[in-house]
Amino acid sequence: MSVKTLKIDGEMVTGRAGETLFNVAWDAGISLPRLCHVGGLSDVGACRLCVVEVEGQSKLAAACVTPVEEGMVVHTNTERLREHRRLLIELLFAEGNHVCSVCVSNGHCELQDLAVQLGVDHVRLRYQHPKRGVDATHARFGLDHNRCIFCTRCVRVCDEVEGAHTLDVSGRGASLKIICDLGEPWGQSETCTSCGKCVQVCPTGALYLDGASVGEMEKNRRFLQYIVTAREKREWIRKG
Amino acid sequence: MDSQGLKPRLATIWLGGCSGCHMSFLDMDERLIDLALRVDLCSSPLVDVKEFPNVDVTLVEGAVANEAHVHELEIVRARSRIVVAFGDCAVTGNVTAMRNAFGVEDVLTRAYRSTSAVVVGVPDGADGMVPRLLPRVRPLHELVKVDYFLQGCPPSADEIYTFLNELLEGRTPTIRRFG
Numbered sequence: 001m002s003v004k005t006l007k008i009d010g011e012m013v014t015g016r017a018g019e020t021l022f023n024v025a026w027d028a029g030i031s032l033p034r035l036c037h038v039g040g041l042s043d044v045g046a047c048r049l050c051v052v053e054v055e056g057q058s059k060l061a062a063a064c065v066t067p068v069e070e071g072m073v074v075h076t077n078t079e080r081l082r083e084h085r086r087l088l089i090e091l092l093f094a095e096g097n098h099v100c101s102v103c104v105s106n107g108h109c110e111l112q113d114l115a116v117q118l119g120v121d122h123v124r125l126r127y128q129h130p131k132r133g134v135d136a137t138h139a140r141f142g143l144d145h146n147r148c149i150f151c152t153r154c155v156r157v158c159d160e161v162e163g164a165h166t167l168d169v170s171g172r173g174a175s176l177k178i179i180c181d182l183g184e185p186w187g188q189s190e191t192c193t194s195c196g197k198c199v200q201v202c203p204t205g206a207l208y209l210d211g212a213s214v215g216e217m218e219k220n221r222r223f224l225q226y227i228v229t230a231r232e233k234r235e236w237i238r239k240g
Numbered sequence: 241m242d243s244q245g246l247k248p249r250l251a252t253i254w255l256g257g258c259s260g261c262h263m264s265f266l267d268m269d270e271r272l273i274d275l276a277l278r279v280d281l282c283s284s285p286l287v288d289v290k291e292f293p294n295v296d297v298t299l300v301e302g303a304v305a306n307e308a309h310v311h312e313l314e315i316v317r318a319r320s321r322i323v324v325a326f327g328d329c330a331v332t333g334n335v336t337a338m339r340n341a342f343g344v345e346d347v348l349t350r351a352y353r354s355t356s357a358v359v360v361g362v363p364d365g366a367d368g369m370v371p372r373l374l375p376r377v378r379p380l381h382e383l384v385k386v387d388y389f390l391q392g393c394p395p396s397a398d399e400i401y402t403f404l405n406e407l408l409e410g411r412t413p414t415i416r417r418f419g
Binding site for chain 1 (some may be wrong): 338386416
């Protein structure tokens, strides 16, 4: 196994060849902001919040999809990065209809938490107020497209962990949309196993348990750690 | 803020919101007495003043939803040293702005023409009695410079008190939530 030595925020760290900057930083105690990465699922670099500066490269690199290289010098928290991240959060708020005050995830939302963490106190961009719908056809879950940030965690957990691949993405740009099967109402899906993993990995209130009211939806992702530990280490250990 | 030995002048105003932020203001309970000793409340929905005065700080509740709000906000900005977006509607548009996805005509039709009971017709604002709705509800900072953003729907009494206390003590209030 080849080992790479690099510098992150002035600290010398090592990682295995092929390991991502995100994971190596994580092991070094640096938690990068993210909305699409979740431990146990593949990485897609969708949200761009984990962007870092690599010396010698003019472009910013998304740490979750950048493999470590020997001699890299990485900065994870410069003013340039903080401003980019703030703008990304503002773009997400402006793009959808995130009306926090009437959201099931108000107070337990990763998007909301990151806004505070990054010092976003208002959105400088014009709110788009797109006309999106809510799929409330499933007996146990709801999909509120207004609050979706297209992180695709739900798509990946459905495919990679549950193995159902009910959820996917259709369209491009402003018409991007999470769909069930070939665009059927969720309640009519023949592939959905109603496992609810998608709900638990969703960082916002876009996916929720039916019946949850404002601020009541708290996500629990411990099942994912359990399944991934079981798969990778063959250890069936349930914590909590 | 208190350079001439006078108490800082505070105002509040209510634009396109539900008055919940003002209710939360009242929820400061006995701390209102403390505040009353430290500021002059010069204008507010709770104070009967016809002409908006010159003040140090104005808390603006609500989004900008109609022509009257635009006018009032411009006056507030011109006559306040510090303008605070007071609550989510003022900061983001919030619930007030949810009509933006539909367009003003559809909303008026739903509210005034498609009602199951009395159909009174749409108030058009031509007689000056009712201000005309803007095509799009907007947060304050799209129209005027806003100095501080106080989040929450509504901001809790504790948050309002902490915020005002920081301002009065000459410190910069920090953000503790979004939305």
